[in-house]
Amino acid sequence: MxxxxxxxxxxxxxxxxxxxxxxxxxxxxxxxxxxxxxxxxxxxxxxxxxxxxxxxxxxxxxxxxxxxxVVPDKLPLTLLLALPRPKMLKRILQTISAMGVPRLVLLNSYRVEKSFWQTPFLSPEAIREQLLLGLEQARDTVLPEIIIEKRFKPFVEDRLPALAAGSLGLTGHPGNYPDCPRAVSQPVTLAIGPEGGWIPYEVELLEKAGLQPVQLGARILRVENAVPALLARLF
Missing domain, CATH: 2.40.240.20 (Hypothetical PUA domain-like; domain 1)
Structure with missing residues (x-):
């Protein structure tokens, strides 16, 4: 602490x-x-x-x-994250809180198991507990905003374009895509998929909403490693 x-x-x-x-x-x-x-x-x-x-x-x-x-500045970032495994979710919540992410959208995806949405770790009290641990670690006092979206297509088509407006929209995804940019100076909306990655249909919908796919290289990272790696690279 x-x-x-x-x-x-x-x-x-x-x-x-x-x-x-x-x-x-x-x-x-x-x-x-x-x-x-x-x-x-x-x-x-x-x-x-x-x-x-x-x-x-x-x-x-x-x-x-x-x-x-005064507290440290937050990152100019909205992070979209396909709901990870419950035990991984706890660690990621601490990570994003410690690293200064101001807004996290937990999102459904084809490869997100339905049982993940039943975890008690998604209760407001459980989420808050992990976020507080991250703030204590990083010497910050401002809780991130957490948004839960259980329907991928309506969110991406109807709400994401407005949410990402005026920002650099990126989708982290392995493949033959441009390298993720470094040290950006503008707001970013970043989508990170589940274990196994987004399916092509999801990558396409995210791209239509303004989020261009980018990659980190040949290595495939776990979600809990991809989150800090992408944030460190971007900011």
């Missing part, structure tokens, strides 16, 4: 907070802090700053906080 995330409900006064639960256990068992120690803190969807631990025991931690630092 590189940033202790605070929520409005933690505050007992303008500059004083009480912590319990997971964050308290992490402070005690992992960071091994003591009363008098200072920590980097941030208010969820707000500023960052410093927190001074004024009291600490097995039941609660009390901190005086000062919030006066």
């Amino acid at each position: 590189n940033l202790l995330l605070l929520e409005d409900s933690d505050f007992i006064s303008a500059n004083r907070v009480i912590l319990q639960g997971r964050r308290l256990q992490h402070l005690r068992a992992v960071q091994r802090v003591e009363a008098g120690d200072s920590l980097r803190v941030g208010l969820l969807d707000g500023l960052m700053g410093e927190g001074l631990i004024t009291a600490l025991d097995e039941h609660h931690a009390e901190l005086d906080v000062r919030l006066d630092a």
Whole structure:
């Protein structure tokens, strides 16, 4: 935990907070802090700053906080991701949150197994938990927007063109396509497929919506590797 995330409900006064639960256990068992120690803190969807631990025991931690630092900029990106396997989804949510993705669309695809949509990891609470872990890692406070689209064709044909308007539209897909660009300076809408990739029909529909297929080379990557590889290359 590189940033202790605070929520409005933690505050007992303008500059004083009480912590319990997971964050308290992490402070005690992992960071091994003591009363008098200072920590980097941030208010969820707000500023960052410093927190001074004024009291600490097995039941609660009390901190005086000062919030006066801005958070890192987000990437100029909308990421479309075919819904991955549930265990992989948890890791990817942390990754995109840590890397500064402001908007993620979880999308259906022909190769997405129907059972994936039944996972409890798609509940709002479970998604939020993984996003918070990513923010704590990267020292950010602003949660990404998560959009769930279970119908590929209506989304791509009816909503994606407006969503991608004014951006560089790209579809990550192995094949005889141009190389993915590097270090772009404009907003990007990027689609990444499931294990096994998009089917040709999906690549065609994405292209009609303004997302041109690009590739990373001869190696075929897992989705959890392709996401950071493409983001690092683009930005």
